[in-house]
Amino acid sequence: MRLLRRLSAALLLLLLSTVPLSARVVRVQVSSRTDVLGGRAFGSAGAYERITGRVYFSLPIANPHNQPIVDLRNAVNLQNGEVAFSSDFIVVRPKDEKKGNGSMILEVPNRGHSGFLTLVDRGDWDLAHDAGDAWLLRNGYTIASVGWQYDAVGPNALKLFAPIARDHGKTITGLLRGDLTPPRVMPEIPLGHLILGNMGGSEYPAAAPDDPRNTLTVRDSRDGARRVIPRSQWQFAHTVDGRLVPSDRFLHLNGGFQPGKLYEYVYVVADPVVAGGGFAAIRDFASYAKHAPDAIAPAERVFGEGISQDGRFLRDMLYEGFNADEQGSMALDGVLAHVAGAGRGSFNVRFAQPSRDAQPMSSVFFPTDVFPFTDLPERDPLTGQSAGLLDKAAADHVVPKIFLSNTSYEYWGRVASLIHTSADGTRDVRISDSVRIYHFTGLQHFSGPFPPQKGEGDLHGQQPQSPLPVRYFWRAMVTNMDAWVRNGTPPPPSSYPRIADGTLVPLSRYAFPRIPGVNLPHEANRAYRLDFGPEAARGIFRLQPPRVGKAFPVLVPQVDADGNERDGVRLPEITVPLATYASWNLRDPAIGAPDQRVSFELSYLPFARTAVERKAAGDPRPSVAERYAGRQDYLIRYAKAVDALVKQRWILPEDGAALLQLGGQEWDLATQ
Numbered sequence: 001m002r003l004l005r006r007l008s009a010a011l012l013l014l015l016l017s018t019v020p021l022s023a024r025v026v027r028v029q030v031s032s033r034t035d036v037l038g039g040r041a042f043g044s045a046g047a048y049e050r051i052t053g054r055v056y057f058s059l060p061i062a063n064p065h066n067q068p069i070v071d072l073r074n075a076v077n078l079q080n081g082e083v084a085f086s087s088d089f090i091v092v093r094p095k096d097e098k099k100g101n102g103s104m105i106l107e108v109p110n111r112g113h114s115g116f117l118t119l120v121d122r123g124d125w126d127l128a129h130d131a132g133d134a135w136l137l138r139n140g141y142t143i144a145s146v147g148w149q150y151d152a153v154g155p156n157a158l159k160l161f162a163p164i165a166r167d168h169g170k171t172i173t174g175l176l177r178g179d180l181t182p183p184r185v186m187p188e189i190p191l192g193h194l195i196l197g198n199m200g201g202s203e204y205p206a207a208a209p210d211d212p213r214n215t216l217t218v219r220d221s222r223d224g225a226r227r228v229i230p231r232s233q234w235q236f237a238h239t240v241d242g243r244l245v246p247s248d249r250f251l252h253l254n255g256g257f258q259p260g261k262l263y264e265y266v267y268v269v270a271d272p273v274v275a276g277g278g279f280a281a282i283r284d285f286a287s288y289a290k291h292a293p294d295a296i297a298p299a300e301r302v303f304g305e306g307i308s309q310d311g312r313f314l315r316d317m318l319y320e321g322f323n324a325d326e327q328g329s330m331a332l333d334g335v336l337a338h339v340a341g342a343g344r345g346s347f348n349v350r351f352a353q354p355s356r357d358a359q360p361m362s363s364v365f366f367p368t369d370v371f372p373f374t375d376l377p378e379r380d381p382l383t384g385q386s387a388g389l390l391d392k393a394a395a396d397h398v399v400p401k402i403f404l405s406n407t408s409y410e411y412w413g414r415v416a417s418l419i420h421t422s423a424d425g426t427r428d429v430r431i432s433d434s435v436r437i438y439h440f441t442g443l444q445h446f447s448g449p450f451p452p453q454k455g456e457g458d459l460h461g462q463q464p465q466s467p468l469p470v471r472y473f474w475r476a477m478v479t480n481m482d483a484w485v486r487n488g489t490p491p492p493p494s495s496y497p498r499i500a501d502g503t504l505v506p507l508s509r510y511a512f513p514r515i516p517g518v519n520l521p522h523e524a525n526r527a528y529r530l531d532f533g534p535e536a537a538r539g540i541f542r543l544q545p546p547r548v549g550k551a552f553p554v555l556v557p558q559v560d561a562d563g564n565e566r567d568g569v570r571l572p573e574i575t576v577p578l579a580t581y582a583s584w585n586l587r588d589p590a591i592g593a594p595d596q597r598v599s600f601e602l603s604y605l606p607f608a609r610t611a612v613e614r615k616a617a618g619d620p621r622p623s624v625a626e627r628y629a630g631r632q633d634y635l636i637r638y639a640k641a642v643d644a645l646v647k648q649r650w651i652l653p654e655d656g657a658a659l660l661q662l663g664g665q666e667w668d669l670a671t672q
Contacts, residue, residue: 025288026056026084028296036092036127036137043138046099050127051091051296054161055146057284058082059277063326069276070348070539071165074172085277088147088158089285090114091297092127094140101140103482104289104299106332108282108310111200111355112152112159114145116305120474135475142297146285148278148313149354151192151201160278164271165350171270175213175544176204176351179264180257181361183458183591188238188252189263193355193363196599197457200309201355205248207270209236214267216251221262221596222364222525229253236267260592262361266544269351276348276539278313279322286332287325301485303334303478304400308445309357311340312368315404316347319372321392323400330398334481338405338474339445341414342373342527349539358525359599360413361587365545369527371552373418375402375435381424382529382550390432401484402435403477403491407443407470408557408565408583408602411497412524417504417555420496425506425553428498438477439496439557439568442581443468445600450662451669452604454588461585462519462594463603468573468581469662472655480649492649495569497557503567505558512582513563515605516618521584521597526551557583562621563605569650572641572663576634578624578670580605609671624670631667638663 036048059066060082061073075083094100107116118125123132136143147158165172180189192203206214216234217226233254238247257263286302289295306314314337317323325331345368346353358368371380377388393399410416420437422429431437448455448465455461480491497504507524529549533542557565563580574581582603587594608614608623628634642659645651651659 024058025284025292026058029054029056030296035095037131040131042131042134043140044099045094045101045137045140047095048092048137049095051093053089054086055089055281055285055288056084056086057277057281058084059280060326065321065324065326065328066280068320068322068348069274069280070350071272071274072276074165074167075163075274076166077163083163083274083277085163085281086161087281087285090145090158091142092117092137092144093142093297097298099140100142101482102300103140103486104142104144104297104302105136105305105478106282106286106289106302107143107145108148108304108306108313109145109152109158110307110310112147112149112154112157114158116145117143120471120478122471136478141478142299144285144289144297146281148281149201150273150275150278151354153192153199153202160275160281162274162277164273166271172272172350173207173268173270174272174351174541175266176269176353177264177266177544178353178356179262179362179364181262181593182257182259183460184259185256187256188250189257191249191251191265191267193353195355195357195362196459201353203249204269204351206236206267207248208268209246209248211268214265216253216263216265219262219264221593222360224262226264258592260587262364264364264545272350273352275352275354278354279317279320279348282317283322283325283331287329301333301482302331303336303481303485304332305336306340307338308340309345309355311337312343312345312357313347313354315340315389316344318393318402319344319389319391320348321396323393324396324398328396328398330400332400333485334401334403336403336405336477336481338403339407339410339414340404341369341406341410341416342418343368343414344370349541351541358414360525360597361593361599365528365530365548367530367532369415369418369525370530371423371527373415373423373527374420374429375432376430378423378429380529399432399434401481403438403481404435405438405440405473405477407440407445408581409445409600411439411556412521412584412597413445413599415525415527415552415554417497418527418552421499421504421555423552425555426499428500431494435494436491437494437496440470440473441557441565441568441570442466442574442602443470444602447471448601448604450665455585455598455601458591459598459601460588460591461598461601461603462588463582463585463605465585466581466602466604468571472651472659473569475652475655476650479652495567497565497567499555503558503565504555507554507556510556510558512559513561513620515563515580515621518582518603518605519586519594521586522595524554524556526554528552571645572638572659573666575641576637577607578666579607580621606670631664631671634667635660635663
């Protein structure tokens with residue numbers, strides 16, 4: 001008995017000694033808890049509830065899985081070896097958890113805004129009045145969204161609340177950079193990230209407005225030469241009630257910032273936020289949901305879902321080793337990273353700007369499309385560096401099931417080819433068994449409206465946008481991921497353009513038809529070797545802007561005689577076409593730089609209705625009347641294409657009717 005008591009005491013001491021290293025959510029504060037649509041039942045899952053609040057974390061700095069967080073040891077609230085963080089959250093879950101399917105979709109909210117329910121089900125984002133067709137709810141999924149971005153903006157934004165860092169009590173300063181191409185004359189611009197007319201991330205205020213290191217330059221394109229704007233022509237100021245007043249959050253330029261010009265500013269900032277805690281927030285919420293007996297949203301499986309910025313976040317989370325929780329267990333069982341291209345981002349660096357991306361005319365030369373790009377290790381032939389996206393996850397034995405899905409835009413705007421080719425662009429490379437790569441042909445970064453319309457503001461292109469919907473692919477991807485993780489059912493094989501079969505080519509071999517009135521792009525985004533200074537590996541950027549080295553080769557999907565891409569997962573609109581869905585859209589002259597591409601968009605270029613119209617216009621593409629005997633003929637072919645997609649599990653059987661209805665609407669538009 002005495003020996004037993006000694007062993008018990010030793011075990012208790014061991015457990016107590018490891019408490020600071022244990023993964024845990026400290027507490028959950030619930031702000032609201034409401035029945036969805038008054039307690040309406042959704043299929044066999046029954047009634048749902050929507051819960052909002054804040055989740056509180058504590059990160060032991062000694063835990064090896066937390067040590068990659070930049071400046072964690074410098075956090076001003078470090079106490080007893082731990083740093084406290086918190087995050088806003090939203091959970092939509094079955095009221096009776098036994099009626100759910102056991103799977104949680106953990107949304108990484110885009111710039112703080114939850115949108116996955118609306119995207120997939122077409123209801124209200126907050127389910128206040130409408131749940132759409134409630135596909136996710138009817139199938140028993142729990143949907144959670146957790147704030148990870150400290151500088152997210154807006155009254156409904158889900159934020160990460162993180163401490164600032166100081167070096168032994170001393171203020172940390174550095175240089176920060178931003179850029180912008182205005183769509184119109186603007187007397188001043190914010191220092192934060194202005195994207196599509198909205199603030200994607202708030203600004204670090206100017207800490208030393210008179211510092212000589214503060215600079216403003218202008219150039220005509222990404223690769224154009226910078227021209228320094230004299231300091232006497234601009235100032236940190238903002239117009240209030242018709243008067244110009246000093247401001248540490250805006251730049252004012254005499255004569256205004258001109259449309260179509262790329263302005264870049266560098267300025268001194270202070271007090272960096274420990275932004276990398278966002279990775280831990282997603283990681284620890286996933287582990288909490290799976291392992292805590294009192295979890296606010298219990299789950300057997302957790303799938304990380306991220307679109308665009310958030311797809312890049314998930315890629316970076318895997319690369320930096322955050323899929324292993326503090327105990328070394330797998331956090332995310334599956335990852336659905338959509339339209340991330342080859343990107344990662346400014347998520348875990350000193351003075352991080354998580355919203356910055358990589359667009360044709362803004363957010364240029366940020367740490368977005370940076371080596372390595374492939375899931376398995378690859379070698380940079382110029383530097384000799386060898387690395388892979390999943391190296392740390394593989395070393396920790398926590399590689400999840402992964403879907404890397406992209407649209408046509410990402411091959412032109414997000415160097416997507418680099419996720420499945422060698423770094424020198426000469427050959428296709430093997431991808432791991434845990435990864436699927438999907439190219440959704442003819443879709444743009446986000447689905448445009450139907451009937452097709454031109455974009456507005458920064459998105460004002462020369463042609464209407466592609467209206468092809470992504471929501472039906474999402475339903476199938478969620479279903480396929482759930483089956484893969486739940487019971488090992490393999491999803492559809494990867495489908496993407498390849499060098500070997502000629503569907504992936506250099507821009508010089510891109511064979512787009514000459515369509516009257518359609519201007520062609522002369523470039524595509526490239527990934528560069530960027531040098532931010534000697535401490536960049538530690539997440540500290542001393543060089544702003546960075547030294548720009550040689551670019552990696554960019555390859556784009558090849559097209560057929562109509563101008564539609566030949567490879568990938570193709571909706572009937574591509575296999576039974578009424579139009580060309582070009583993988584780019586050039587800027588309208590009204591917003592300047594008309595030889596440059598619009599961010600995120602494709603071009604919708606309808607066929608002529610008849611041979612007479614086609615010949616009169618000089619269009620090389622056969623007309624609608626030359627392709628199809630009539631509406632019935634078209635819809636029969638369209639239905640066969642839908643059936644093929646269902647059989648291959650790209651589309652769910654229940655969504656076939658909606659697609660067929662869309663096909664009829666597209667025919668009517670094309671022949672009116």
